[in-house]
Amino acid sequence: MSLESLNEILNKINTIKITHKHKRRIRVDVKADSLTTLLELIKGQASFLHLSAITCVDWIEDNQFELVYHVWSYEENCLISAHTRIDRDDAKFVTVYDLYKPADFFERDIYEMYGVFFIGSPRMEKFILTEWFGMPPMRKDFDSEAYVQETFNWTEYNPDWLQELSDQGGGIAIKPEDIRLSGTLHNKATHREREKAKKEHVVGKGWKS
């Protein structure tokens, strides 16, 4: 199938925006209500048989979820990424399980991690996080660091043997106030703060001697 005929099929959808990123990647942006029609068209008429993945992206500032369907054609050797956006407050979408069976896994994953309910999907139930009943954790407004600070207490770990080691000038005595979650917190610390912390407390001092 040539590129023209593929474009012709894609253009059957009104309000479609096609971007050719490179030779084997096509990005299309469609409205939510025409997404299943698009997938039906490219599967039926252009042999896009392989649903590679469904991704959900939380655009919290726009109050929207973006759903991305990556579909590959074994005959054309081309990947279409179909992007669509749904309302974040009313997070519901229709399943594509009857078109692509792998959608079962991805939709269940998105339901669990983002709370998007897929109407008609066969297994809208817990899968990985069976013991979790809070907010879907991959949403941007779930702050995992705050959750850790609230739920778990830092405890001072300073057993006798470690104390003895420290007295001899070795060991890894770390005070709770020195513990920082890597990443966000650490990056916020200014250079001066870090240097100060280093001077006050040398980790592993005299380790080799």
Added chain:
Amino acid sequence: MRPENYQAVPLGDSNEYEIFIGPNHPGIEGNYALKLILDGDTVVKGTTDAGYLHRGFEKLMEGRLWIQNLAIVPRICVPDPAPMEVSYSLAVEEIMGIDAPIRAQWIRVLQLELSRIAAHLFTFGGHAATTGMYTPMYWGVADRDLVLDLFEDFTGGRVYSIYNIPGGVRRELPEGFLEKLSHLLDYLESRQNDYDNLLFTNQIFVQRAKGVGVLSKEDALEYGVTGPNLRACGLAFDVRRDDPYLIYDQLEFDIPTQQKGDAWSRILVRRDELFQSIHILRQVIAKLPSIKGPIRTAIPNPLSWNVPAGEAYARVESSKGELAYYVVSDGGDKPYRVHVRGPSSMHAVQTLEFLAKGARIEDVAQIMFSLDACPPEVDR
């Protein structure tokens, strides 16, 4: 709490009962379990229970700098970590609009193919062990260790090498490395006869593996099966050839296929693939010394490194199948979203449930292993 039960639970007045195999069952692949409803010793229904290894990597990656994430990505699949690094790096490079230098691309191919050999050796042993043959397991792990020695030599890490960065690779190959690699390939080829006699033509194994877990081509396509499992059904698809990345389009290699789609075909495809990887590595050894130049492009200071807004879907062929990273950037110093499409997420859940139905209980472990699923790719 899981597992939900430790004993077989009879279901009502029927002859059926429910058992739970895994995650610590000797015949299971690792950190996932299978809930089976049995009638006699025939499986009526199997349900995958995943999540024992969920570490929230996708969420963690949103809170870390672009470069810090390289310490996370290889941990998503322990037996075959190199494709994870390469895939993540390729996605970031695509967003930034840069390419790794040619020499770095060849070194990446070297790393990827070595990793594939290590992963396949691991799988041979595991698969054989599910049929009660433990010798291939010891051989496979011992030979894999020789590959890991080479990894230690040129990356510094035996399992998680953290060798790639967006824009290239971190270190130049050490002096005399290619000779060492060449010796290892000679050794692996010399082992071909031993492995064939012990495993691949061994009637005890062949009789156990033939006709078990048969997946037709149509079913494989329907369930999104990729990689060696798909090629064992007769469809010659390989991301390296059909959606080429790095310099795979300059290399010569065959795509081994089998027609039957059973456990036996799947292990044969892996066997042939291992020798194709050796063939690729020989081409790399011949070509690499003549390719001079830098091993990475200049990237900004990693601590204040902003990747321009954009998105990319980078696919590579791992030893398990099609692996893809979907990375979204909003122009900040951290990724906005990273989605990992592990091939095993298809194999370990829906395909396994489909194949377990109607199988006998003694074959379930073998079906699981023949699909070569890597549970952390499901959990992430």
